[in-house]
Amino acid sequence: MQSERRMARFDLYERTVHWLAALSYLYAALTGLALWSHKLYWLAWVFGGGVTVRGLHPWGGTIFAVVLAVMFRKWAGQMKLDTDDREWLRKAHKYAVHEEEGVPESGRFNAGQKMLFWSQALATVLLFATGLVLWWPEVMPRTLRLAAVLIHPLAAIGSIGGIIIHIYMGTAAVPGALRSMVQGWVTPSWAASHHRKWYRESSER
Amino acid sequence: MHTVAKLIDTTLCIGCKACEVACQTWNDQEFTLGTFDGSYQTLPDLAPNFWNLIKFNEFERGGKLSWLMSKYQCMHCVDPGCLRACPAPGAIVHLKNGIVDFNHDNCIGCGYCITGCPFDVPRLSPTTKKVYKCSLCSDRTAVGLEPACIKTCPTNCLTFGTREDLLEKAQSRTAELQADGVAAAGVYNPAGVGGTHVLYVLANAARPEDYGLPRDPSVPLAVRLWKGPVKWLGSLVVAGGILGAFFHYVRYGPKKEHADAE
Incomplete structure (x- = not known):
């Protein structure tokens, strides 16, 4: 049997950080949704009841924020948008429908991934700051609490919207992407197709 | 009545x-x-x-x-602001006789009612972690x-x-x-x-x-927005996102590997 050629895409550290973020995000998001709407309160029972969820949702969010800070430190340097990325974003609608002529080639991360990174970083800062206010309502000034009950869900909505797209792109929409984040490798043709600049740089090395 | x-x-x-x-x-x-x-x-x-x-x-x-x-x-x-803000079904009960009552078995101690109340009345107990009034x-x-x-x-x-x-x-x-x-x-x-x-x-x-x-x-404007338009926006984004992704796949399918390795 001929073994496939493999290119290393995400090392163990990156994968571990990513999945710690994913798990804590999922916990925070689902318990947050339980407290978001009476119609979703059944989720609170899945996670041990309302009192437990009220007690642990802030901790889940805190763990996520800490993991995201680690991820930020690792990846922020690679997430700067260059001129090709800006062009890519202008042609994102063509990328979305698989008409990729004229869409600039991407580096290790494409512009969509970079935008996800920055938007999640912003949302996490907002969620964590307002989350601290909601955590201890009895000691927080009323004005801060009123701002927090509005900003916390708005940031969560933005974040969840981005994550829905992220999960879709990382699983069904781009075959091979999930394996790159689980096992860490991609095939050369995958890299050449989706991240050509990164493929070339990696091959030259 | x-x-x-x-x-x-x-x-x-x-x-x-x-x-x-x-x-x-x-x-x-x-x-x-x-x-x-x-x-x-x-x-x-x-x-x-x-x-x-x-x-x-x-x-x-x-x-x-x-x-x-x-x-x-x-x-x-x-129109109780505490009730609008409360996330736990049955924790705040609006009785038919007009009384707004707290049911502590269902209270989860989040304190949202304190923010919803325009009269600053509910108080969170540090010992029981429930709200009283x-x-x-x-x-x-x-x-x-x-x-x-x-x-x-x-x-x-x-x-x-x-x-x-x-x-x-x-x-x-x-x-x-x-x-x-x-x-x-x-x-x-x-x-x-x-x-x-x-x-x-x-x-x-x-x-x-x-x-x-x-x-x-x-009832504070922030609470009315939070439990009104923001909630609709949330439903729209979550439902729209999931349906949008699903039908994107149905219409366009997955990305193909169009390039060969050099």
């Missing part, structure tokens, strides 16, 4: 605090000593185990100091008794009855006061929260803040 109410005629309050004692006794609350800060008021503020406070508002008029006594407790709003003695009214504070009031400053009757009574008392020369007398029944089931007759209705009452209370 007639709804119930409590009428507080502040012109008749003598600051005896019997209602505070009755409230503590009936609701089986232990009294926690506060700090003495030179006021006749029992405590500076409401507490998780102290739901009914007579405020001794000090008020100066014509160089003379006077007290404007006002009873501070849950207002049992027709006046229940208008829902356990007494359910069996036809008047609330404990009203039962004990020696001056008839407090009366219990249907909301319709008491609104009428408040109006006639206002007319009486005005005839007696208290021209600024009026009823406090703030429209911003749809009216309340705790009504006041104030000697100076133009300045409710002198009694420690907010001038024009309403």
Whole structure:
């Protein structure tokens, strides 16, 4: 049997950080949704009841924020948008429908991934700051609490919207992407197709 | 169905605090000593185990100091902000008789009701991690008794009855006061929260803040947006995102590997 050629895409550290973020995000998001709407309160029972969820949702969010800070430190340097990325974003609608002529080639991360990174970083800062206010309502000034009950869900909505797209792109929409984040490798043709600049740089090395 | 109410005629309050004692006794609350800060008021503020406070508002008029006594407790709003904000089904119950009651078995202690309340009434207990406030003695009214504070009031400053009757009574008392020369007398029944089931007759209705009452209370805009448009936006984004991703796949399918390795 001929073994496939493999290119290393995400090392163990990156994968571990990513999945710690994913798990804590999922916990925070689902318990947050339980407290978001009476119609979703059944989720609170899945996670041990309302009192437990009220007690642990802030901790889940805190763990996520800490993991995201680690991820930020690792990846922020690679997430700067260059001129090709800006062009890519202008042609994102063509990328979305698989008409990729004229869409600039991407580096290790494409512009969509970079935008996800920055938007999640912003949302996490907002969620964590307002989350601290909601955590201890009895000691927080009323004005801060009123701002927090509005900003916390708005940031969560933005974040969840981005994550829905992220999960879709990382699983069904781009075959091979999930394996790159689980096992860490991609095939050369995958890299050449989706991240050509990164493929070339990696091959030259 | 007639709804119930409590009428507080502040012109008749003598600051005896019997209602505070009755409230503590009936609701089986232990009294926690506060700090003495030179006021006749029992405590500076409401507490998780102290739901009914007579405020001794000090008020100066014509160089003379006077007290404007006002009873501070849950207002049992027709449109309760606490209920709008509460995430736990059944933790805050709006009874058919108008009482806004907290069911502590369902309370998760998030404190959102504190933010939703325009009167700053609910108090989170650090020991039980649940929120407490006046229940208008829902356990007494359910069996036809008047609330404990009203039962004990020696001056008839407090009366219990249907909301319709008491609104009428408040109006006639206002007319009486005005005839007696208290021209600024009026009823406090703030429209911003749809009216309340705790009504006041104030000697100076133009300045409710002198009694420690907010001038024009309403469910905070942030809470109304949060539980209104923001909620719709959230549903739209989540449902739209999932359906959008699904139908994107149905229409366009997965990305193909169009390039070969060089």
